[in-house]
Amino acid sequence: MIELDGATGEGGGQVLRTALTLSMITGQPFRIANIRANRPKPGLMRQHLVAVQAAAEISNADIGSAAVGAQSLQFIPGKIIGGAYRFAIGTAGSCTLVLQTLLPALLYADAPSVVSISGGTHNSMAPPAHFLQRAYGRVMAEMGATLEIELKRYGFYPAGGGEIEAKVSPCKRLQPLELMSRGERVSGYAESFIAGVPADVAKRELAGVKAAMGWDDAQLMIRGLPHDQGPGNALLITLENQHVTEVFCAFGEKMVTSEIVAKKAITQVRQYIASGAAVGEHLADQIMLPFALAGSGRFTTDRVSQHALTNAEVIARFLPVSIAFENQGLFSSCVIETK
Missing domain, CATH: 3.30.360.20 (RNA 3'-terminal phosphate cyclase, insert domain)
Structure with missing residues (x-):
């Protein structure tokens, strides 16, 4: 059982989402306390609870009695099962963050999957759907993943009501990638x-x-x-x-x-x-996990956020990799290697 403190680093929902993804993939159970401790309203918000429930459904996990407001959680994963899934956040909570919790895991499923998530698609606290399609999706394709993300309906804050659908094919192994320059x-x-x-x-x-x-x-x-x-x-x-x-x-x-x-x-x-960096602050944060799953990779980024540093720390708890950042003047480099 991996023990995690949700107050670590930036103390937001990323600790939980990364742990869910890697727990599903590696089969390692975890227990987390102080969920989102550094946020104005600590504990599981609706979108975080849906991420937990969605992860539990696709991996046949035991999550006990998870509920909105809960500040601790135990997650014991089973086998990742491909198929058709539909999840509703019911608020303007981010579809994209829930989807990003599931996408890497579904690459390791036993069959193709179609996932539909309804809620917010464009709000200021999460990457918009177009970011997943154009930026994150392109990197994943370069690494050998076959996934297709479709924005069915827009959902803005505070009403929500949007919908994203993703089609994911199993991928035996992600290929290492280097993004040291953006090119022309x-x-x-x-x-x-x-x-x-x-x-x-x-x-x-x-x-x-x-x-x-x-x-x-x-x-x-x-x-x-x-x-x-x-x-x-x-x-x-x-x-x-x-x-x-x-x-x-x-x-x-x-x-x-x-x-x-x-x-x-x-x-x-x-x-x-x-x-002059290859990737921006937010994309850097998102690609660290797939790079770590590939076993190695390098990229340059315009800024290393506290969010990214926290993410790196959680990844290293589940995978035998080292993640090192080095300031290069106007940008920073990130090197991921297998220990």
């Missing part, structure tokens, strides 16, 4: 998604991107969505490079101007471009 830029574009929000909001956001990036109108797109999928607004900037694709986002909120939303997204993009 192939394309760059910005999209403003609006549902039940005036078109002027999108126009002003994209005008901000145009002025900052010097892009032409063909690279700026308004994505109007049905009103019943809102109200909601998300600004996404996608940079497709030779070796990696990155997605940066900012979200419209009440009392926040379109210009500020644009500035938030542009600030992230400029930091990434200036660093």
